[in-house]
Amino acid sequence: MAAAISALRRAVGDAGWVDAAGVAATFNAIDRVADATGIPLEPKKAAVSADFRGELDIDAWAEARG
16 A cells, blocks of 8 residues: 555655545545435446445445435
């Protein structure tokens, strides 16, 4: 992980590194808000993700049940 971080910082610079961290943090927050509100997965996304959701048993998670 440290090598990947170093490579990314060299490639995008410190400002790019901070931007990337901000985007990741914002996505994490928005995703948690959507989960907390119980917004259901769109039918198309449910269809294309059914195989790996089944393999990971994601639909059994409390968050997935709403």
